[in-house]
Amino acid sequence: MTTNQGMEQLIPLVNKLQDAFAHTGSTLNIDLPQIAVVGGQSAGKSSVLENFVGKDFLPRGSGIVTRRPLVLQLITAKNGEWGEFLHCKGKKFTDFNEIRKEIEEETDRMTGSNKGISAIPINLRVHSPHVLNLTLVDLPGMTKVPVGDQPADIEQQIRDMIMQFVVKDNCLILAVSPANSDLANSDALKIAKEFDPQGIRTIGVITKLDLMDEGTDAKHILENKHLPLRRGYVGVVNRSQKDIDGNKDIKAALSAERRFFLSHPAYRHMADKLGTPYLQKILNQQLTNHIKETLPALRNKLQKQMMDMEKEVEEFKNFKPDDPSRKTKAMLQMIQGFNNSFEQLIEGTGASIDTLELSGGAKINRIFHERFPYELVKMEFDEQTLRKEISVVIQNIHAIRTGLFTPDTAFEEIVKSQIAKLKDPALKCVELVSTELMNVLRKCSDKMGRYPMLREETDRVVSTNVREKEAMTKEQVAKLIDFELSYINTNHDDFIGFANASQKGVDRGAKKKSVGNQVIRKGWLTMHNLSFIKGGSRDFWFTLSAEQFQWYKDEEEKDKKFLLSLDNIRLRDLEKGFMSSKYGFALFSTESRNVYKDYRQLELSAETQEEVDSWKASFLRAGVYPERSTEKNQDSTSGSSETSLDPQLERQVETIRNLVDSYMAIVSKTIRDLVPKIIMNIMIGQTKEFIATEVLAHLYSSGNGTDLMEESHEEAERRDTMLKMYHSLKEALKVMGDINMKTVQTNLPPPVDNSWIPEEPATNGTPAQSLYASQQSYNRQPSSSPARRPPSRPQMGRMAPGPPPTQAPSLPPPIMPSNAAPPIPNRPMPGRAPPSIPRRPAPSQKPMIPQRPT
Numbered sequence: 001m002t003t004n005q006g007m008e009q010l011i012p013l014v015n016k017l018q019d020a021f022a023h024t025g026s027t028l029n030i031d032l033p034q035i036a037v038v039g040g041q042s043a044g045k046s047s048v049l050e051n052f053v054g055k056d057f058l059p060r061g062s063g064i065v066t067r068r069p070l071v072l073q074l075i076t077a078k079n080g081e082w083g084e085f086l087h088c089k090g091k092k093f094t095d096f097n098e099i100r101k102e103i104e105e106e107t108d109r110m111t112g113s114n115k116g117i118s119a120i121p122i123n124l125r126v127h128s129p130h131v132l133n134l135t136l137v138d139l140p141g142m143t144k145v146p147v148g149d150q151p152a153d154i155e156q157q158i159r160d161m162i163m164q165f166v167v168k169d170n171c172l173i174l175a176v177s178p179a180n181s182d183l184a185n186s187d188a189l190k191i192a193k194e195f196d197p198q199g200i201r202t203i204g205v206i207t208k209l210d211l212m213d214e215g216t217d218a219k220h221i222l223e224n225k226h227l228p229l230r231r232g233y234v235g236v237v238n239r240s241q242k243d244i245d246g247n248k249d250i251k252a253a254l255s256a257e258r259r260f261f262l263s264h265p266a267y268r269h270m271a272d273k274l275g276t277p278y279l280q281k282i283l284n285q286q287l288t289n290h291i292k293e294t295l296p297a298l299r300n301k302l303q304k305q306m307m308d309m310e311k312e313v314e315e316f317k318n319f320k321p322d323d324p325s326r327k328t329k330a331m332l333q334m335i336q337g338f339n340n341s342f343e344q345l346i347e348g349t350g351a352s353i354d355t356l357e358l359s360g361g362a363k364i365n366r367i368f369h370e371r372f373p374y375e376l377v378k379m380e381f382d383e384q385t386l387r388k389e390i391s392v393v394i395q396n397i398h399a400i401r402t403g404l405f406t407p408d409t410a411f412e413e414i415v416k417s418q419i420a421k422l423k424d425p426a427l428k429c430v431e432l433v434s435t436e437l438m439n440v441l442r443k444c445s446d447k448m449g450r451y452p453m454l455r456e457e458t459d460r461v462v463s464t465n466v467r468e469k470e471a472m473t474k475e476q477v478a479k480l481i482d483f484e485l486s487y488i489n490t491n492h493d494d495f496i497g498f499a500n501a502s503q504k505g506v507d508r509g510a511k512k513k514s515v516g517n518q519v520i521r522k523g524w525l526t527m528h529n530l531s532f533i534k535g536g537s538r539d540f541w542f543t544l545s546a547e548q549f550q551w552y553k554d555e556e557e558k559d560k561k562f563l564l565s566l567d568n569i570r571l572r573d574l575e576k577g578f579m580s581s582k583y584g585f586a587l588f589s590t591e592s593r594n595v596y597k598d599y600r601q602l603e604l605s606a607e608t609q610e611e612v613d614s615w616k617a618s619f620l621r622a623g624v625y626p627e628r629s630t631e632k633n634q635d636s637t638s639g640s641s642e643t644s645l646d647p648q649l650e651r652q653v654e655t656i657r658n659l660v661d662s663y664m665a666i667v668s669k670t671i672r673d674l675v676p677k678i679i680m681n682i683m684i685g686q687t688k689e690f691i692a693t694e695v696l697a698h699l700y701s702s703g704n705g706t707d708l709m710e711e712s713h714e715e716a717e718r719r720d721t722m723l724k725m726y727h728s729l730k731e732a733l734k735v736m737g738d739i740n741m742k743t744v745q746t747n748l749p750p751p752v753d754n755s756w757i758p759e760e761p762a763t764n765g766t767p768a769q770s771l772y773a774s775q776q777s778y779n780r781q782p783s784s785s786p787a788r789r790p791p792s793r794p795q796m797g798r799m800a801p802g803p804p805p806t807q808a809p810s811l812p813p814p815i816m817p818s819n820a821a822p823p824i825p826n827r828p829m830p831g832r833a834p835p836s837i838p839r840r841p842a843p844s845q846k847p848m849i850p851q852r853p854t
Contacts, residue, residue: 034071034135034168034171035135035137035172035174035283035287036166037049037136037138037139037176038174038176038191038192039141039175039187040141040181040188041064041142041143044176044178044207044238045141046065046066048174048238048279049072049136049138050250051253051254052136052280053128053130054131054251054254055081055096055250057096057099057100057103058100059103059107066139067111067116068106068110068120070121070122070138071135071136072135072136072138073134073136074132074133075131075133076129077128081126081129082094082127083099083125083126083127084127085102085106085124085125086125087106087122087123099124107122117157119160131280132280132281132283133287134280134284135287137171139158139161139162142155142158143155162191163195166191166192166196167195169201171201172203172283173188174203175189175192175205176188176205176207177204177205177206178207178208178211179206183206183227184758186757189204189229189757190757190758193754198230198751199229199230199751203286204232204233205234206222206234206235207236207237208237209235209237209267210237210240211240217266218266222235222267222274223270224752228753229752229754230752231749234282235261235274236257236274236275257275257276261274295736299733302732303733306726309725313726330709331454331696331699334447334454335696337447338447338691341443342691343688345359345443345444346364346440348362360436360437360440360443366613366614367433368429368676370617371432371613372425373620374617374620376422377626378425379422379424386414387657389417390660391653393410394410394649394652394653397409407652414660415488415663415667418664418667419667420481422481422667422671423477423478426481426671427474429676430474430477433679434470437684438463438466441459441462445459445462450715451711451712452712453707457699457708461698461699462690462691462695465687469686469687473683476682477678480674480675480678481671484667484670488663490663492666494662495666496658519543520545521543521614521615522541522543522544522555523541523542523611524541524555525540525542525604525606526540527603527604528603528605529596529603540553540561541553544618544619544622545622546566546621546622546623547566548565549564549566549587550562550563562596566622566623566624569590569595570590570624571585571586571587571588571616572586572588572626573585573586574586574603581607582605582606582607583607583611584603584606585604585605585615586602587604587624588602
């Protein structure tokens, strides 16, 4: 197999691989070279591309017709001609008029119908036996004046769009310029010189050669003698507007192009190196050269991709979808994977640990140690309400008698009423853990997406078990509260007893003081107590200690903004605003004073509810308790029910108050300790055991296990695609191994002087060296010799024969642009007069060089 034959097979294979990888959502990461077609609006780019395909399929019109890049992949096919779009996967377009309509509709869908542009490309693949394997990118023509919905910077946007393609090293630049316009200031050649200054990737294309003025031609341009490029130029002749309107066949147009070059006196000697077929040939050769240069790296990439797929494809090689043993094995693997995923998320084990968000076990831990203690404190007694209740109970127990001693029955009644209030937050903790556990199980079952019926049934079985365990856990938690209510243990080691309670009160600030003034928490919060002039809200860096709450400009803690003392400070929840995505809370004073400047409360917010709950738990450690419902109605109830206490009753109330405070601290500590343990034992531990030992039996007992293992349509398609991808990789590597690397490769032409291409656009005050101007300098210089005959045929740089002049003609020096190279003089033939060659002004007139005698 020769190199070119191997390349012709390799390119479609790589295209097939890229499609397969894109279908699976991954990337092959192999860049085949592209050919960016660059030119002005009237350069004839569309006709060049249509000549390549041999079909009329591109939109036409005035102004900017190409408003989105068109990535056109030409693939040699043995039978039939059709096209397919990437956005219409699987649909074949055999009518090329429908391809044109689809391009127009897809362009309008993204850009609108009023000349808007977009950098998102349209991908079209054309299969035909009449094309060579090429990948071309038709880019919008460069323009300077916006029309329609085009923005004012349309020129810069088109330039940026072109730059995305031509800046790549593997992108050839096809600079298309019309022969009847200014070549030296061609926009396409300027772009090419900017991004390819050495001219290694640039090929010039001259169109509209048949539309040049009579007596002029582009012979010296096409011979790369005048205005040269490193890879030279290729001339083509496209269909005229009259031909297009008359639906002239492209094959007939290509035949007419061939006849034009063979019959034209200036081009007949190089007709084999002109025309669309020759342009296709050299572009395909450049494509082949590039792939040959990158073949080792391409082989390595394909081998790596194949090794990565080897393990997954191994189970598909002899895959039998209806094999019962395979389905049984697959079910066992799915349930085992489900069990392992659940343990990893709950216990935090396994090789892969999530670094982006908290896992299920971590979230449950936060519920136990942040959310649950906060809810317990929220339900604890209020000082004023508690004293009122104690007073009422003592008086009701004494009834008509005058009590001489503090009744212990009052203590038990008040304690039981306070213990009963702890039941709701304990049950709420169970519900929060159950919700999070369901989220963990749902995340584990996502890996069963390959078998939707198995996933659905597993979710049902496990969810039913979790609900049952939740009910059992709530029952045990309720029993725990009942246990506490059934017996008030006044002999507990931590209980102060009646003697100590009557002598001195309990230091209710001991817990806060034991923390000291150490920093409890730091972090970012959004403060909303700002004026509208300053934006209404702003993020600050907050630090919380046991005695104060302060914030700074940033985490460096140099620019302190404010310090708030936590004495008599409480915390309340804020409702989430209609337009706000954050969760908030507020700090306020129980003494009805301003806490920050003129604000009665300090409003703060965070991005997530979990972060807010964490801050609330930290404030609890600092002794800042949440607002209770009794405080909200305090003003309305205090005035009507306040009764004066006699000194003896007041002492009894204080004693009971201290006893209740001491005993409730014991109960709260017990509840905070035992409720998480009950949840872990019943809900999580038994659920884990159920998944490991009983789920499989429940699945088999629920119905036919074979039906559960029916694959989804997406999975079957993914398996087929992966197998095709694997075989395509093997085939591509085999083709590479058969390619003869010793085949001669086309060498890069030597560099040329391309300084004639201007770096900046020409201004109105600078004359441009156009193709017409260069032709005029060759063919239309005024002559002072009357013996010279008119030329027999117009040729660029060739003059009619005549007797040699006896004296060099004296011509005024022509005005030449500073950025244009002088014309190349021709050597005169015997019997012909030397041509009049324009020269730059010299310090002194020098004699003409003697000519060879006839």
